[in-house]
Amino acid sequence: MLGITCKPSMEDETLAKAIQRELCFVDSILNSPLHRQTKSPTLWHHRYWVLWKFYPSVSQSSGMTADRTLEDHCNSFLRRDLLVITAASERHPKNYYAWLHGRKLVHLISSIVQGSDSQKLTLENLLSMTCHATYSWCLQHPSDISGWSFLEFLISHPYCDSAIYSQIVTDTLQWALNLNWRQEAVWSFVRTAIAVEKGKSNVSCSTWLAQLNFHCAETSVPNPRVVSTRAWIN
Missing domain, CATH: 1.10.220 (Annexin V; domain 1)
Known part of the structure; x- marks a missing residue:
């Protein structure tokens, strides 16, 4: 499904821009110094819902034709969300809801790349990147048990080397x-x-x-x- 090549229509481009605006707005709240907003389960659930509901269709309309392109796309996707998660976790240490979003994100990425010709290699590469980025953050925030718990989740993933x-x-x-x-x-x-x-x-x-x-x-x-x-x- 994600390998289909098609030129994005005007409606697809409008939807993609609307999604980006929505994510930017939600991220500005999740990463703000506002009291308790960084760990709001409602905001984190809404952010994940936007990705779960619309990301596959937006990816399909982007015209990806190879697994390598898919991997790059997912890599960028993961890196952006990791920045949001870690920023929120610095605002509010031991941010369970932020790292829970990370877990759900890994499951979403797994479903996106499922069925690709190099599914195993793609997931291994994405998990490797995420593991090292998370590990680096954990060493800088060694008392944050939620971050370490997420790292344990990552390294225990079936596709993690x-x-x-x-x-x-x-x-x-x-x-x-x-x-x-x-x-x-x-x-x-x-x-x-x-x-x-x-x-x-x-x-x-x-x-x-x-x-x-x-x-x-x-x-x-x-x-x-x-x-x-x-x-x-x-």
Whole structure:
């Protein structure tokens, strides 16, 4: 359906402009300093409804003819929404509704690319971009548990490269150990990721256990977060 080539009609162009204006208006509220507007479930649901209701038809009218073009289009789409989500999450930390929108967006993107000739590769590339962008944001906002929860959702996606999963967990664990980090959000992410991976890869769990054991051996008073995380593996 999305691969059909057609010249956008005047009605299609008018609709596309109207949608862009609506999204810009909603985004200006979601990213504003107005009290509680950044986490309004009504506004986030409306924004998603606009995308869910109109995005497929607008994409079809844009004349995409190849999967690579589709991937570029979805990549731009995801990047724009990530900017809105992260900006809203900086205005209102631990913004559950903003990150919930991100989850729904990933499902929407999956449905958009479904059936394309390179569906698996397209989703892998899009998830890789989203994982790294989200991970970078989480490291800058390490106490935001909603951001880490979204990252866990991304790396656990069936189409996410397992190497990304292992690398992000390994890097996050080492980062937390180096800083002797004690806030719960980061360790909650690490423990959850380890618990999910434990039944899949003994190699990864052995690596993480070695990191934790080395830290405990080198520290006279081990971080209680480290001790509890090590217990998850053992």
